[in-house]
Amino acid sequence: MSFPPLANDTFLKACLRQATATTPVWLMRQAGRYLPEYKATRSRAGSFMGLATNVQYATEVTLQPLERFPLDAAILFSDILTVPDAMGLGLSFAEGEGPRLARPVRDEQAVAALQVPDLERLRYVFDAVTSIRRALNGRVPLIGFSGSPWTLACYMVEGGGSADDWRGVKSLMYSRPDLMHRILAVNAQAVAAYLNAQIDAGAQAVMVFDSWGGALADGAFQQFSLEYTRRVLAGLKRTGADGATIPRIVFTKGGGLWLAEMERLDCDVLGVDWTVNLGRARAVVGGSKALQGNLDPAVLFAPPEAVAAEARRVLEDFGAPHTGSGTGPTHIFNLGHGISQHTPPEHVSALVEAVHAHSARMRGNANGS
Amino acid sequence: MSFPPLANDTFLKACLRQATATTPVWLMRQAGRYLPEYKATRSRAGSFMGLATNVQYATEVTLQPLERFPLDAAILFSDILTVPDAMGLGLSFAEGEGPRLARPVRDEQAVAALQVPDLERLRYVFDAVTSIRRALNGRVPLIGFSGSPWTLACYMVEGGGSADDWRGVKSLMYSRPDLMHRILAVNAQAVAAYLNAQIDAGAQAVMVFDSWGGALADGAFQQFSLEYTRRVLAGLKRTGADGATIPRIVFTKGGGLWLAEMERLDCDVLGVDWTVNLGRARAVVGGSKALQGNLDPAVLFAPPEAVAAEARRVLEDFGAPHTGSGTGPTHIFNLGHGISQHTPPEHVSALVEAVHAHSARMRGNANGS
Numbered sequence: 184m185s186f187p188p189l190a191n192d193t194f195l196k197a198c199l200r201q202a203t204a205t206t207p208v209w210l211m212r213q214a215g216r217y218l219p220e221y222k223a224t225r226s227r228a229g230s231f232m233g234l235a236t237n238v239q240y241a242t243e244v245t246l247q248p249l250e251r252f253p254l255d256a257a258i259l260f261s262d263i264l265t266v267p268d269a270m271g272l273g274l275s276f277a278e279g280e281g282p283r284l285a286r287p288v289r290d291e292q293a294v295a296a297l298q299v300p301d302l303e304r305l306r307y308v309f310d311a312v313t314s315i316r317r318a319l320n321g322r323v324p325l326i327g328f329s330g331s332p333w334t335l336a337c338y339m340v341e342g343g344g345s346a347d348d349w350r351g352v353k354s355l356m357y358s359r360p361d362l363m364h365r366i367l368a369v370n371a372q373a374v375a376a377y378l379n380a381q382i383d384a385g386a387q388a389v390m391v392f393d394s395w396g397g398a399l400a401d402g403a404f405q406q407f408s409l410e411y412t413r414r415v416l417a418g419l420k421r422t423g424a425d426g427a428t429i430p431r432i433v434f435t436k437g438g439g440l441w442l443a444e445m446e447r448l449d450c451d452v453l454g455v456d457w458t459v460n461l462g463r464a465r466a467v468v469g470g471s472k473a474l475q476g477n478l479d480p481a482v483l484f485a486p487p488e489a490v491a492a493e494a495r496r497v498l499e500d501f502g503a504p505h506t507g508s509g510t511g512p513t514h515i516f517n518l519g520h521g522i523s524q525h526t527p528p529e530h531v532s533a534l535v536e537a538v539h540a541h542s543a544r545m546r547g548n549a550n551g552s
Numbered sequence: 553m554s555f556p557p558l559a560n561d562t563f564l565k566a567c568l569r570q571a572t573a574t575t576p577v578w579l580m581r582q583a584g585r586y587l588p589e590y591k592a593t594r595s596r597a598g599s600f601m602g603l604a605t606n607v608q609y610a611t612e613v614t615l616q617p618l619e620r621f622p623l624d625a626a627i628l629f630s631d632i633l634t635v636p637d638a639m640g641l642g643l644s645f646a647e648g649e650g651p652r653l654a655r656p657v658r659d660e661q662a663v664a665a666l667q668v669p670d671l672e673r674l675r676y677v678f679d680a681v682t683s684i685r686r687a688l689n690g691r692v693p694l695i696g697f698s699g700s701p702w703t704l705a706c707y708m709v710e711g712g713g714s715a716d717d718w719r720g721v722k723s724l725m726y727s728r729p730d731l732m733h734r735i736l737a738v739n740a741q742a743v744a745a746y747l748n749a750q751i752d753a754g755a756q757a758v759m760v761f762d763s764w765g766g767a768l769a770d771g772a773f774q775q776f777s778l779e780y781t782r783r784v785l786a787g788l789k790r791t792g793a794d795g796a797t798i799p800r801i802v803f804t805k806g807g808g809l810w811l812a813e814m815e816r817l818d819c820d821v822l823g824v825d826w827t828v829n830l831g832r833a834r835a836v837v838g839g840s841k842a843l844q845g846n847l848d849p850a851v852l853f854a855p856p857e858a859v860a861a862e863a864r865r866v867l868e869d870f871g872a873p874h875t876g877s878g879t880g881p882t883h884i885f886n887l888g889h890g891i892s893q894h895t896p897p898e899h900v901s902a903l904v905e906a907v908h909a910h911s912a913r914m915r916g917n918a919n920g921s
Binding site for chain 1: 717719722723726766768770771772773806826827828846847848849850851853854855858862865888889892894
């Protein structure tokens, strides 16, 4: 496999703490329901799974936000539960509801039966990665991703999302930590293999979404989430087929209190949510990690001028970006969580424009070039 | 009004950072659905509002957990939305659902119409405080409480809880901060008056529940939550009718990242949830504030031995309590959130026993006396 050279490497450079002319920006869930063209494709696909498992559709929706906004990265369109599905747990989506797993992992027997899935069952994901990378044609880099072992375990035990503070998974964790550790060990192996296959297929960076790490108590987080993210990172390839370094991003939503411990992870970028002050986070981890985040997606419900003002505030919170040669503190602008389906697309335009313009000004570079 | 002298002042002493023989313990929502006797009273009352607005019933359920467990404080049984209800917003509870407000505050006109309620409309709460204080007969102190101005505003704008990341209230906040500030200013005045009336009626400590402060972004939290909690505290009486000091507790769920700023609040105790390491929190605020928290309520789903082990871990995280004369770092054991309705009551027994026994041992005091 060979792909065209990259026209915009701002995102990858910032991941590796190298200076860039502007602060790169992309948005979690940027290919999604707030875009009418996404809804049109989804409607053609018939269902969410029909969309996510079809290489053409997945390619199409991944590129849609890039047609509208000058974003600095694309992210694979896929679901966070592809791996549990490949483990045989039976993923489905009821209209207007969240994901369901038909065969949740709730007892000793189910835990014992759990295995790293045959990666062939995830071939549709890797094919989508290659297809998207081709379609991008070097425009911006493509990010691959997976849920963290803990976050996958949350859904695997509950059988879906939780309206009840993850009662099922936490009960198992506190009652039978041995079973929980076994689930997490399998997940860590599976996630590493899954991300490596995405890298082989053409992903230029990878991100681990620890969406529910912040639901854990201090102590439990380190033991049941962080440790298994560490194992994933230890199993990851460092370079793609072309020899390029593959930056690694870890994002624990609600994990701001554990940043000092997360700094010891073998990754390049730490994502932070909107409760974190970027200046303080930089003081804690900026010496070794790039930071990604952290606008509250709810800001995008406000008028464009207010959106732009909040974007500037986030950039100023991070402070002056490093501009020299070598490495130094860098910031990748993003939301602190996935974009809401209720977001007006023109507010996203205002956001991306404000990030590029203001971050160029902060570098004394009036036009951002 | 005069009340019998207090037999167990461990909780009040710990609030004021004075040494105690054991670490006091009480549980948020300790009078609640996990107790069969609570369900029996509620069933007699016919509805949640029938329970909360009836002085006899409110007294009965407030005392129920004290009959089962040697808890060190009682907390007024009431709802967090009594104040918005008294403002005329029309509170109701549909069976199996959360609270609803019939007339949410969503536009300029509704905001302009908002007023500090006539406290007479909340007379049932103050009567309950006096009745409970009498029924306690000096056994343990009685805590009064209110939602924070921000937390009340969340429900007032949304018309109930939020399944959607508080989209309505955050949209208003980012689009029309002027309207949000007006709601919060009215709420702050109302909450101060409400808590003062509880103090007059016999409450021996007061707690401000900022349950949704942690949903806010850094920056927004300080402006829209913390500032109005500060105003409430500035309006509060320092002593009860008998001249006793009334300790003030502030709990922002998800507020662990803002502890250093919260230390500047004019209160005695800061509550923290389970994501916070108590030892680190003590290092940040222990020089001036008592700490309350922070067991994950999900721990109570585990077997009693596991519950006791986690309770000991929380006590050890806080570290050696101060034992001298004068003031020093103190800990009030609690959950990091309200107890779940699914909790087996016998696990609560194990918790309370473990807290008293282990905290006595940590003071070199074998029997806790």
